[in-house]
Amino acid sequence: MDSYEVSTLKKGLLILDILRQKHALTLTEIMEELSLNKTSVFRMLYTLEKMNYVNKYNKYYQLNPHIFRDEHLYWHQDIEWTSLVAPYQLARQEEITTYIGILEDCEMVIKNVIREPFEQPFFQAIDTRTPMHSSALGKVVLAHLPIETQHDMLNSIRLHPLTSKTFYDYGLLIPHLQVIKAQGYAVDNEETNLGKCCIAVPIYVNKEVIGAIALHGSTEQIKKATIRSFVKKLVEASKKLTAEIDYLLT
Known part of the structure; x- marks a missing residue:
């Protein structure tokens, strides 16, 4: 990892990016997509959800459309x-x-x-x-x-x-x-x-x-x-x- 990179921030951004690409995923699917352990993914998702960057419905996580509203949202x-x-x-x-x-x-x-x-x-x-x-x-x-x-x-x-x-x-x-x-x-x-x-x-x-x-x-x-x-x-x-x-x- 580059010496200037912040590991925790990078993981959070990777989660946002994979949700942007694949829309709605479970915690397990995010773990598998990014090769991250369950504890790290859970903490990242919990934080992102608390900050309203991510919504959770049932077991699926997705980007909050009110924040990530662009030309691809209808x-x-x-x-x-x-x-x-x-x-x-x-x-x-x-x-x-x-x-x-x-x-x-x-x-x-x-x-x-x-x-x-x-x-x-x-x-x-x-x-x-x-x-x-x-x-x-x-x-x-x-x-x-x-x-x-x-x-x-x-x-x-x-x-x-x-x-x-x-x-x-x-x-x-x-x-x-x-x-x-x-x-x-x-x-x-x-x-x-x-x-x-x-x-x-x-x-x-x-x-x-x-x-x-x-x-x-x-x-x-x-x-x-x-x-x-x-x-x-x-x-x-x-x-x-x-x-x-x-x-x-x-």
Whole structure:
């Protein structure tokens, strides 16, 4: 080590740097990434948390987005969506691309995408749009809106076929949305892109649906027989997201 370096300060900065690179990590993961012992990492994290440089949610540590707010952070309704831990946990656990979509002015806007190696947001996809009537994200939000709002929104968007499997007839789409609401999840089985499948469940804030979380992959990754299993994982992630959001907004 250089004679002018301060060892303790350097370790703290290394922790901040690894959290910047990999977003949210447990104490054990930080130890392994930096080859530091448990006592040193615990003391560093404790100090950084006390000084509000780092937040801890459940067992995961992440940078405080109110301090480390830059062009890579995407805020919406006082929520910094790329900082929420639950989607990263889901993406790493299932090793499938994970999406967060939010309803904005009759459109589903992507607020986070986590794809392999499931450490950082895929920033190029953030703030892109996904079709309300064909994507799992859009359909599950439409299905859980109040009926009048749903009808107004359907009247304001153009239903057009993206593939041969797209629901673009109101007479077929509305009963389809009723089924989605009853089962609590939506599936986009090649309705938006051929060869791709997506499963989504709603996200609520104050008991109001504001968006959805989804798993997206090839039809080989997400097969019909595995949908129910993925739905259970998505529902768990949605509950965790709600708890995180409630914590941040209180």
